[in-house]
Amino acid sequence: MTTETVTTGLSLDQVLLVPRASDVLPNSVALGTQLSPTVALALPVIGAPAMTDKQVAQQFSENGALAILPAGETQLQDVQDLRAADEATTIGVAVRNAPDAFETAVTLRAAGASVIYYELDDQLDLAIESLKLLAQQVPPLTILVGPVAYEAIARQVLATGIDALVVAPTPGQPVYTVTTTLAFAELAAEFDAAVILGAGIRYSGDIVKAIAAGAIATMVDDQIMTGDLTDNLFQIAGGLRSGMGYTGAATINQLREEAQFVQITAAGLAESHPHDVELTKDAPNYAKN
Template sequence: MTKLYLTYDDVLLLPNFSEVTPSRTDLEGKIPIIASPMDTVCEKEMALAIGRLGGYGIIHRNLPINEQADQLAWVLKQKVGCGAAVGVGPDMKQRVEILVKAGAKEICVDSAHGHTKHVGEAVSWIKTFHPGVECFAGNVATAEGAAFLFRAGADAVKVGMGPGSICTTRIMSGMGVPQLSAVIDCVRAAKKFKGKIIADGGIKTSGDMVKALAAGADAVMLGSLLAGTDEAPGKKVKIKGKWFKYYRGMGSAAAMKHGSAERYGQAKTAKKFVPEGVEGLVEYKGKLADFIYEFIGGLRSGMAYLGAKNLKELRQKAKFIQITPAGWSESKPHSIYDYRH
């Protein structure tokens, strides 16, 4: 145990000489954000909205097969790209076949532990029988796990074991890797296979997204940050004059009862589940477009500080420095009274 593993709050990026302003950065008409396939984050409304903004949505699998396929088809009819998630349970092949008939060009094999025989076999089956379908797979947290999925045929690998705000995998099982180090290690593996890496979980701010992309991720996957928007399917509630939206992990007991138990290796017929997630409320954010505008503004600002005109230059010019807890405390607003709350 000699290597120190770090997460986003453990580091900052060194600024460079720059002739680039935020308005002159080029994202090539796309935003590197994917809406997480969670049942309080991404259904058809979210997939359509984020797709129109240049991002991407993956419709969750806690839906009856035909309903998921109908939602996918509805989005695709709007001329917007959209993916769908599947598990590795008994209905996997049937679900894939129905989704492909509905027009799916991207399928996400979604598991809490992607470095397993079942996930590898699912990816191989999809790429064998539907070679034209792009396959995302995960989740993993090591270079070995990423390489395993790329060898199985995955086009993109989701990285993240336990960093999400509603995930308790690390607490329940003792397993996981701090997210920044996990991304860096998996990016190294991806280069050997010319595959893509999606940093899934642990993104709390636009600065975290900048760090993930600088570490080599091709995109970030967001859950809690999108769950508070109008387009997310979670219920909106008002508490003491303030609006919130319901958000739950796919490893929460409530989500497991609705079908995601198999994602965590637990039988759907179990009388009692062992949760690896929680449920709660997130602050209501309003329209997705308004949130994304500000969030991407943070990315463009980070690129300008590095002197990077595009994401390729961001990765080339990025230099991380490790900081102390005091350094991180200094990074946040301090020494003022927030009169708004």
């Protein structure tokens, strides 16, 4: 697929995964993913900074996922508290694009953060210089960068040596969640990097589709994370297991490499949701609209 900037394409709502004959059972699949050579997750889900505080970060970690602490005054203290509570916790933090971004990231890494989410803005030259320094001088540090929606920006960012792009809409450029992820995953592979879909996740089935399109993980927010977070993560894990069994994928990488899509209509989307079923308990984050 071409890696030019995507101006039209397919979203998660416009595709279904093609089933395959398989002896892979949902309870036997492996849900782990590798964010970088040094950071692995048991569940390919990342909590967005907008929904994360210290308690959320701890809950995500306990469930095998990762949540990114937002930039702000309490960030350093939150990192220190999380590290003191459990040295095994994988801690992710957001860093704003600013002249002191490199120093901020170094301080957070020293406090115990192992994942930096570098938040891009319109000062791309500043970001590129900071990212080069981080990638070259602060190992081992897993660096995620986003939001990215333009191919030209994605290529410049990947060339700095970062670990993963967070694909999400930016001013003037939408993201077609399937088509853009497919294109950017192909581009990222040229740099031995990866893609995280950072927008558009409403159902656990969307996570399956995003990974099938080439993402190594998805970023989630309160569109899907409602009520008890542990219940939500349990539902997401169940949806992933079901989808992977449906497509015959035993691992996340196999789902990324072998899954196929078929385009559907709006009517087909409605038909694909559960219907004519009496529920004894509502799912914590499921709604048709």
